[in-house]
Amino acid sequence: MTNRLVNILLVEDDEVDVMNVKRAFAKNNIQNPLFVAGNGVEALEMLNNSIVPLPRIIILDINMPKMNGIEFLRLMREDDKFKNISVFVMTTSNEDSDKIDAYNLNVAGYILKPLSFEKFLSSVATLKNFWQLCEM
């Protein structure tokens, strides 16, 4: 999948986390175009107005201002155009209610942000291997 370099949209309000994802992508040699939205409202605007090319993968934080990840996901899933996007939640929220909501909205995975960058790197490497296994 990564060979075809599908577009990835990161929906994340924390600048340090955005930087960590970019660094982890670079270290794992993930060359897919990466676009960033700071919250759910911005992500929906980007998708609805084709401000970014249609992503095949979204990496989604949960706790964000204006519109959180679950609200964004609920609205996104209502639109047929975005139905087939694979969504991977990456969050610090270990709340069961968030996991239940996310899986009910059919995310492909719910990942807790590891505390150390080394562990984060390793999680991103695992994601890369999984993405390479998948046809999108």
Next chain:
Amino acid sequence: MLVDNNKIDVVSTRDAFSKLGIGTTLHFAESESEAWSLLQGDNKISPTPKIILIDINENGLSGIDLLHKIRETPDLKSILVFVITNTDNDENKVAALNLNIAGYIRKPIESESNIDFFSILNDYWNIIEFTSEKK
């Protein structure tokens, strides 16, 4: 749970799980109707599986039907479904992706690659969180 009508695949999956030390309970269904019976019918298993692997061949209709039924059933809709296939069938792929599967995956041709294949899947399952019920 693995839904696969090919006995060799079932054996090699069981073998890969054993070699990789994947300790999770693995249920098998040889057909979509058997899978449905295990999920909702007389032979209902408990707890409901968190992950289902559906093998879809060229005529993927019954696998896609099963996926539809899972997504339309409130108790089952949140299950993580991976579709495994050995055929190029765009229609099946589009239908499965529109039903929000977690991955549409090409089955390895060489049986030796089976271990690598399940090793990658297992690594992925290990980094994701599930709700507090047991997988």
